[in-house]
Amino acid sequence: MEVVISNPAKRETVERKDGQVQQAQEKYDLIGDIHGEISTLRVLLDTLGYRESQGRYQHPGRRVVFLGDFVDRGAGQREVVELARDMVTKGDALAVMGNHEFNAIAYYTPRDKKNTAAGYLREHSSGNQRQHRAFLEAYQHSPKDYADVIDWFKTLPMWLDLPGLRAVHACWDPVAIARLEENYAGTPCLNDALLRAASDKETWEFDAVENLLKGKEVPLPKGLKFTDAGGKVRHRMRIKWWSDATTYASAFMGPEEAETDIPDDEIEGDHLVEYSHTQKPVFLGHYWLKGEPSPLAPNIACLDYSVAKPGGKLVAYRWDGEGILSKDKFVAVDRQA
Ligand SMILES: [Mn+2]
Incomplete structure (x- = not known):
């Protein structure tokens, strides 16, 4: 399947004073995690000026970048x-893979193609089934469409490095990206x-993909642990990799009750991700x-901004080429009933 990275039709050209013709920076609307909330997505696209005609959602001068999930x-x-x-197939959007698409692929894929009794790359445990239920039910009577949608998920890049911006579902980890490349x-x-x-x-690939799609984690000092929102005891913690924090407490990304x-x-160790303020802007989803x-x-x-939860919002950022991001360029739509 072809992945459309660039749609020249949407690039404006600008004629400079010296007569040279220059490609204008393409403009993008980045959209966070949707999690099956179709009516909210339609309202957001409409708010952003995308119009549906003849089965195609598009904007005369902009494209979407979906951030996965x-x-x-x-x-x-x-x-x-x-x-x-x-939208992706017709060149009106780009998209990166979220951890939920990765999980869907692994859930679908048998460990051994000739023997499904050997299980799947993502275990069909009751917890995993529960998390994936809405998706499985939507495709339960159409195995061909199920196979087809998994094939499409496989075409989604785990990161996008465009001329003026970057997109990744959870963490722009240059070490993981370099090693995977x-x-x-x-x-x-x-x-x-x-x-x-x-x-x-047990593999480095697991850690690398996990960092990009679920966020950077660091091991807690020996003997320390906390209990997460789901009641699970954790010996590692997710960090606010985007901050300058260098201590466990200041970098901690987890339930407030556990902060103490x-x-x-x-x-300890070489665990922090560096992303200097002079690099291209990077857009993420994932953090609820x-x-x-x-x-x-x-x-x-x-x-x-947690569109799948009551009170949540679906959020976009209207990007026009700037290197420093601005609060007034976020567009938020309340979760639709
Ligand atoms: Mn996610």
Whole structure:
């Protein structure tokens, strides 16, 4: 399948004073995690000025970049995927893979093609089934469409490095990206070997894909632990990789109740991600943020504001080429009933 990276029709050219013709910076609307919330997505696209005609959603001068996590939870599983896929196929959008698409692929893929009794790359445990139920139910009577949508998920790059901006679902980890590029033919897409390696917790590929799609984690100092929102005991913590924080307490990304368990000591080892304020802006989803959307750092913005939860919002950022992001360029739509 062809992945459309650039649509020359949408690039304006600008004639400079010296007569040279220059390509104008393409303009993008970045959209965070949708999780099956089709009516909210339609309202957001409409608010951004995208119009549907003859089955095609488009804007005369802009394109969308979807930040992944199209599926799980909401009532419009197929509808969200079909809309996004159609926009990508027709050159009206780009998209990166979220952890929920990665999980869907691994859930679908048997460990051994000839013997499904050997299980799947993502275990069909009751917890995993529950998390994936809305998606599985949407495709339960159409195995061909199910196979087809998984094939489309496999075409989604894990990161996008465009001329003026970057997009990744959770963390722009340059070390993980470099290692994946070096070992997997320079492509940001999964292939079968990488999918299998990244589904095995013992491999570096697992850590690299996990960092990009679920966020950077660091091990807690020996003997320390906390309990997460789901009641699970954790010996590692997710960090606010976009911040300048260097201690466990200041970098901690987790439930407030657990904060007292996290020491304010310097993080041990080489675990922090560096993303200087002079680099291209990077857009993320994934973090289930609450409150009023605003940048996490001058050049880093998360657009996931928990649309799948009551009171949540679907959020976009209207990007016109700027290197420093601005709070007034976020567009938020309340979750539709
Ligand atoms: Mn996610």
